[in-house]
Amino acid sequence: MNLFISKLGCSLIFQIIQAGLLKKGLCSVQDESAGLVVSVVDPQPGETIIDCCAAPGGKTHYMASHLSGQVVENSYKETAKLHQVDGIIIAIHADLRTLPDSGQLKSNKVLLDAPCSGLGVLSKRVDLRWNRNLEDMEQLKEFQDELLDAASKLVKPGGVLVYSSCSIDPEENDDRVFLVTHPDFHIDPVDRYVPPDFVTSSGFFFSNPVKHSVDGSFAAHLVRDLLNEFPGSNSLWLYPQLRDIQIQ
Numbered sequence: 001m002n003l004f005i006s007k008l009g010c011s012l013i014f015q016i017i018q019a020g021l022l023k024k025g026l027c028s029v030q031d032e033s034a035g036l037v038v039s040v041v042d043p044q045p046g047e048t049i050i051d052c053c054a055a056p057g058g059k060t061h062y063m064a065s066h067l068s069g070q071v072v073e074n075s076y077k078e079t080a081k082l083h084q085v086d087g088i089i090i091a092i093h094a095d096l097r098t099l100p101d102s103g104q105l106k107s108n109k110v111l112l113d114a115p116c117s118g119l120g121v122l123s124k125r126v127d128l129r130w131n132r133n134l135e136d137m138e139q140l141k142e143f144q145d146e147l148l149d150a151a152s153k154l155v156k157p158g159g160v161l162v163y164s165s166c167s168i169d170p171e172e173n174d175d176r177v178f179l180v181t182h183p184d185f186h187i188d189p190v191d192r193y194v195p196p197d198f199v200t201s202s203g204f205f206f207s208n209p210v211k212h213s214v215d216g217s218f219a220a221h222l223v224r225d226l227l228n229e230f231p232g233s234n235s236l237w238l239y240p241q242l243r244d245i246q247i248q
């Protein structure tokens with residue numbers, strides 16, 4: 001069960017805790033900003049979504065609750081069962097940067113929720129304030145670019161890549177969106193998926209902890225051009241399979 005706290009009254013939250021739903025794993029807690037990133041992915045029944053950096057799996061489980069499909073492996077099995085999304089998630093343990101090499105795995109929807117500085121979640125991770133330096137940030141940005149490049153190779157022509165982070169630093173967000181290096185992608189404004197207050201002038205999703213009273217998050221909805229790779233054979237790629245895949 002996926003519930004968002006801002007939508008619930010305090011008394012309902014209290015009832016959920018008292019009923020032991022959290023303890024039993026029947027309910028999980030996520031910040032609303034994480035849910036809004038999933039809204040940008042816009043999971044639909046029957047779709048295949050590759051969740052590139054899935055661990056610990058919060059967004060995967062929420063997306064899976066919108067889908068229908070196949071098998072769960074490994075440690076997510078129990079949680080997935082409790083959330084009634086077992087049979088939907090396939091877990092692949094791999095370094096994303098080496099995954100596209102096989103050329104086998106491709107989807108119409110790919111989420112890259114990239115490792116980041118966590119500057120959007122400082123209210124929950126105060127330790128991050130003291131554990132970052134400029135050198136780390138440079139390495140992190142290079143890493144994000146490598147992951148973004150790898151994730152882009154998993155997107156079928158006409159498909160969508162959502163790049164997200166829980167940072168409020170534009171260098172990890174807008175600046176990473178790779179349209180110069182990947183001209184076969186373009187920005188699809190997110191105003192169809194989230195309330196207008198969360199849409200930037202560039203068409204990205206951005207939540208600001210001060211303005212919106214939720215964690216800071218960013219998401220770009222990027223669409224790969226349809227005709228670049230397989231002119232004349234689009235229909236082959238437009239119909240997704242019944243799977244939701246996470247890569248940790």
Ligand SMILES: C[S@@+](CC[C@H](N)C(=O)[O-])C[C@H]1O[C@@H](n2cnc3c(N)ncnc32)[C@H](O)[C@@H]1O
Pocket residue numbers: 034052053054055056057058059060094095096097113114115116166247248
């Ligand atoms: C921001 S977290 C993802 C949070 C997750 N989407 C959720 O909602 O629970 C980024 C994750 O990327 C994973 N990661 C780091 N390097 C990776 C790599 N080379 N390939 C795949 N995953 C990686 C880390 O394990 C980390 O948990």
